[in-house]
Amino acid sequence: MTPNLTYVIVVGVLVAAGVTLLLERSLTRVLMGVILLGNGVNLLLLTGGRAGGAPIVGTTEPEQMSDPLPQAMILTAIVITLGMTAFLLALAYRSWHLNGHDEVQDDVEDRRIMDLAIRDEGPGTADTEGGTDDGDGEPTGDPRPVANVVEAGRAG
Amino acid sequence: MTYLVPLPVVMPLLGAALTLLLLGRPQAQRWVSLTVLTATVAVSATLLVQSSLHGPLVVEVGGWVAPLGIVLVADQLAALMLVVSAAVTLCVLVYSIGQGMADGHEETPLSVYHPTYLVLTAGVCNAFLSGDLFNLYVGFEILLVASYVLLTLGSTENRIRAGTTYVVVSLLSSVIFLIAIGLVYAATGTLNLAQLVDRLDTLPDDLRLVLQGMLLLAFGIKAAVFPLSAWLPDSYPTAPAPVTAVFAGLLTKVGVYAIIRTETLLFPGGRTATLLLVTAVLTMVVGILGAVAQSDIKRLLSFTLISHIGYMLFGVGLTSSLGLSAAIFYVVHHITIQTTLFLAAGLVERRGGSTALDRLGGLARLSPLLAVLFFVPALNLAGIPPFSGFLGKFGLIQAGVDDGGALAWILVAGGLVTSLLTLYAIARVWNLAFWRTPHADMPADDDAAEAARTEGAMEPDRSGGRSGAVLPGLMIAPTLALVVLGLALTVVAGPLFDLSTDAADDLLRRTPYVDAVFPGGAP
Numbered sequence: 235m236t237p238n239l240t241y242v243i244v245v246g247v248l249v250a251a252g253v254t255l256l257l258e259r260s261l262t263r264v265l266m267g268v269i270l271l272g273n274g275v276n277l278l279l280l281t282g283g284r285a286g287g288a289p290i291v292g293t294t295e296p297e298q299m300s301d302p303l304p305q306a307m308i309l310t311a312i313v314i315t316l317g318m319t320a321f322l323l324a325l326a327y328r329s330w331h332l333n334g335h336d337e338v339q340d341d342v343e344d345r346r347i348m349d350l351a352i353r354d355e356g357p358g359t360a361d362t363e364g365g366t367d368d369g370d371g372e373p374t375g376d377p378r379p380v381a382n383v384v385e386a387g388r389a390g
Numbered sequence: 391m392t393y394l395v396p397l398p399v400v401m402p403l404l405g406a407a408l409t410l411l412l413l414g415r416p417q418a419q420r421w422v423s424l425t426v427l428t429a430t431v432a433v434s435a436t437l438l439v440q441s442s443l444h445g446p447l448v449v450e451v452g453g454w455v456a457p458l459g460i461v462l463v464a465d466q467l468a469a470l471m472l473v474v475s476a477a478v479t480l481c482v483l484v485y486s487i488g489q490g491m492a493d494g495h496e497e498t499p500l501s502v503y504h505p506t507y508l509v510l511t512a513g514v515c516n517a518f519l520s521g522d523l524f525n526l527y528v529g530f531e532i533l534l535v536a537s538y539v540l541l542t543l544g545s546t547e548n549r550i551r552a553g554t555t556y557v558v559v560s561l562l563s564s565v566i567f568l569i570a571i572g573l574v575y576a577a578t579g580t581l582n583l584a585q586l587v588d589r590l591d592t593l594p595d596d597l598r599l600v601l602q603g604m605l606l607l608a609f610g611i612k613a614a615v616f617p618l619s620a621w622l623p624d625s626y627p628t629a630p631a632p633v634t635a636v637f638a639g640l641l642t643k644v645g646v647y648a649i650i651r652t653e654t655l656l657f658p659g660g661r662t663a664t665l666l667l668v669t670a671v672l673t674m675v676v677g678i679l680g681a682v683a684q685s686d687i688k689r690l691l692s693f694t695l696i697s698h699i700g701y702m703l704f705g706v707g708l709t710s711s712l713g714l715s716a717a718i719f720y721v722v723h724h725i726t727i728q729t730t731l732f733l734a735a736g737l738v739e740r741r742g743g744s745t746a747l748d749r750l751g752g753l754a755r756l757s758p759l760l761a762v763l764f765f766v767p768a769l770n771l772a773g774i775p776p777f778s779g780f781l782g783k784f785g786l787i788q789a790g791v792d793d794g795g796a797l798a799w800i801l802v803a804g805g806l807v808t809s810l811l812t813l814y815a816i817a818r819v820w821n822l823a824f825w826r827t828p829h830a831d832m833p834a835d836d837d838a839a840e841a842a843r844t845e846g847a848m849e850p851d852r853s854g855g856r857s858g859a860v861l862p863g864l865m866i867a868p869t870l871a872l873v874v875l876g877l878a879l880t881v882v883a884g885p886l887f888d889l890s891t892d893a894a895d896d897l898l899r900r901t902p903y904v905d906a907v908f909p910g911g912a913p
Contacts, residue, residue, distance in 0.1 A: 237576070256558070256562065261554060264558055268558075268561055268565075271565050272565070275565055275568045275569050275572065278569060278572045278573075279568070279571070279572040279575070281572075281576065282572050282573070282575045282576030283575070283576075303575070303581075304572075304575065307524055307571070307575075310524075310528065311568060314528075314531050314535075314564075317535060318535070318557075318561060321535070321538055321539075321557070322557065322561075325542065325550060325553060325554060325557065328542075328545050328550050329550050329551075329554065332547045332550060333547070338554050338555065338558070339551045339554075341551075341552075341555075341624045342548075342551075343627075343686065343689060344624065347683060347684070347685070351683075
């Protein structure tokens with residue numbers, strides 16, 4: 235089976251746009267990213283099955299039927315994405331309600347331990363803490379206070 | 391007996407619906423949840439006995455024949471996981487009921503707690519029982535959505551902040567999993583695990599490696615494998631104690647279970663063994679170094695959680711029967727112990743008013759019972775003989791020595807170092823929180839602790855609650871039960887190890903699983 239090139243390109247564009255938005259600090263943009271990613275992946279699932287007529291016995295010959303299973307899976311995935319969209323919206327709203335913005339914030343405790351390490355007073359050292367933190371892409375080596383980092387994130 | 395197989399999923403879901411209808415009646419909610427989870431424990435235990443006597447139990451959901459419909463498979467591994475997780479969820483439920491009653495949370499927001507908790511249980515059970523890749527995804531989604539709600543319960547500022555990271559990371563891992571499913575279906579035309587066994591074998595090697603890598607990545611995020619683990623210590627500690635406990639016990643282990651299942655059933659031969667072993671040693675060492683640096687009990691425990699995931703990967707990566715069997719044993723041990731420790735940390739928070747090590751002290755004299763409840767599972771976690779943690783680590787190290795490769799020796803060394811550093815981290819908690827002279831701010835006796843707590847010294851959402859005992863019996867009892875369960879793992883270690891060895895052999899042979907799903911041969 236050869237997949238349709240148009241589909242593949244559209245999937246690529248949707249996923250790329252989704253990933254870009256997901257890297258933003260604003261939760262609303264993250265939400266947009268999740269929606270785009272979800273749509274891209276749904277299209278990918280569709281590409282995985284054979285195209286054809288409606289898979290209903292009597293209306294289409296079995297050889298010309300499309301594959302109904304990816305469509306069933308997409309339906310499930312759409313429902314899940316819908317629920318997640320609602321939840322993320324609620325989260326963003328609540329965050330705005332509490333803080334006046336919906337930016338994803340740094341971990342307060344992480345920052346506290348980092349500051350201790352920089353002043354070399356804490357139980358940890360910069361090496362161990364930096365090592366465990368590398369994965370979340372935060373500018374952990376940066377001694378600026380939380381608010382400034384958030385500002386920088388918004389600007390970038 | 392196959393009619394029992396769907397019950398661990400169906401009963402909690404029905405219970406969730408019922409508790410949702412009983413929103414205004416907490417007493418009735420409690421009884422429904424308790425009944426449902428007790429029944430789940432009983433059913434899971436029956437499934438374990440049945441599957442070890444008669445081989446895997448298979449149910450075709452809705453009567454649709456295997457490759458077309460969805461199958462639920464309860465083999466020994468799945469049944470063993472079910473029993474442990476059901477027992478742990480039941481204990482944590484009792485603990486949270488005790489906490490809720492002591493704090494006087496009769497109404498919102500905790501009225502959604504029971505339905506959500508039951509949905510979480512259903513999701514975990516569904517993931518363990520699933521014989522179909524897409525159903526596994528659905529199981530993951532059920533438990534994740536429930537966990538989002540539980541983590542942001544009460545939606546205080548801290549929990550919203552922590553929840554945001556958690557939700558976004560989990561969503562990303564779900565998307566990766568879904569992409570992997572799409573690719574697997576496009577390549578093979580099926581998602582039934584037993585049917586995939588044959589079809590994946592006929593694929594070109596490089597394509598198989600891509601599929602395997604995608605699935606590993608998705609499960610690796612869920613299992614908190616380094617370097618995909620940074621989300622965990624940020625999000626878990628802010629949740630209420632029982633929620634953190636059940637997350638720490640179960641959610642990451644569902645990821646580990648999925649890794650074990652796919653690595654043995656779908657992609658045998660250990661092509662990613664090197665990758666698994668390298669990430670295992672990094673997870674162990676980096677995780678425990680993180681724990682050493684922490685100054686808060688809950689965060690410290692979160693880091694030990696990550697670190698000990700490395701032990702399980704170690705066993706899986708060795709791909710030998712002994713390694714796999716030790717890994718399964720370790721999963722069982724770790725679910726129990728890590729949950730117990732988080733429950734004990736919750737008790738410390740109630741008694742001492744904080745989990746920050748620089749604000750605690752002298753708890754051993756102030757509350758000897760609490761000290762015992764923390765000390766025994768802590769030593770168990772560190773792997774002091776004769777506890778089950780020692781036996782699990784011993785099995786893994788034995789398997790590593792048997793393997794004999796250079797990488798295996800590095801892992802053996804890494805495992806020993808991690809065990810020692812765990813002991814160091816735990817001893818630090820013990821010295822600072824339990825042994826040194828009490829901090830000046832600390833409440834001197836139970837009444838003072840209770841007074842300090844209800845004055846709103848704790849989190850704001852707890853203030854205004856009706857006052858109760860600081861350490862109510864309903865919170866002590868389940869913690870004690872889990873401590874005893876952890877000790878019982880040592881007593882029954884022989885039979886349990888036999889069981890996990892059987893399960894590991896079945897996994898490595900693959901045929902018992904496939905034959906159970908397709909008695910007449912795979913189509």
